[in-house]
Amino acid sequence: MPANLAKPPVAVGDFIWTDEAACAAMAAELAQAMQPGLLAGDSAYIELHGTLGAGKTTFTRHLLRALGVQGRIKSPSYAVVEPHDVPGMAIHHFDFYRFNDPQEWEDAGFRDLFAAPGLKLAEWPEKAAGLLPRADLQIHIQPPPQTDQGEQRTVRVEAFSPAGQQALMALQAPGALSALPAAAPAGAQAHG
Numbered sequence: 001m002p003a004n005l006a007k008p009p010v011a012v013g014d015f016i017w018t019d020e021a022a023c024a025a026m027a028a029e030l031a032q033a034m035q036p037g038l039l040a041g042d043s044a045y046i047e048l049h050g051t052l053g054a055g056k057t058t059f060t061r062h063l064l065r066a067l068g069v070q071g072r073i074k075s076p077s078y079a080v081v082e083p084h085d086v087p088g089m090a091i092h093h094f095d096f097y098r099f100n101d102p103q104e105w106e107d108a109g110f111r112d113l114f115a116a117p118g119l120k121l122a123e124w125p126e127k128a129a130g131l132l133p134r135a136d137l138q139i140h141i142q143p144p145p146q147t148d149q150g151e152q153r154t155v156r157v158e159a160f161s162p163a164g165q166q167a168l169m170a171l172q173a174p175g176a177l178s179a180l181p182a183a184a185p186a187g188a189q190a191h192g
Contacts (some may be wrong), residue, residue, distance in 0.1 A: 011160035031066030033170030050141035090118030136164035
């Protein structure tokens with residue numbers, strides 16, 4: 001059983017993105033919370049879950065911009081991983097949607113990338129289940145059930161480590177983002 005499914009999260013937060021600007025704001029808050037640790041040589045691993053088109057890659061682009069990535073940020077759908085360099089930190093964006101062969105994990109050196117300091121972001125992590133380390137954060141993005149409901153997304157952030165819990169607390173801090181009431185419906189587990 002993958003490590004992330006074996007134990008419940010230590011903290012959970014529910015959010016609403018009313019539009020892409022809200023997505024960008026959450027990404028900027030998360031970047032601000034994580035950047036000092038990443039610049040100090042820490043590691044962080046974030047999994048992004050959601051159906052196709054949910055907004056995983058859009059969120060990742062906003063997060064990478066907020067961390068200082070310059071130039072084109074493309075989806076690693078075909079390459080499986082795209083590296084990004086920011087002075088003082090390494091960032092690797094994975095998309096396991098087309099990942100089929102566990103031997104590819106070893107051949108591509110993914111074990112070494114995940115063991116190295118820096119930020120790792122993974123879309124479709126369930127496709128590499130059993131190979132990935134325990135995530136610090138899982139972000140579950142769910143679009144509305146009907147397409148006529150616009151850009152709104154329900155977002156559940158689950159923290160699985162002290163670093164993930166600290167990042168989630170920064171998102172929930174007064175003046176950061178508006179958390180939904182605790183009784184709000186949970187976000188779905190899917191990709192985009």
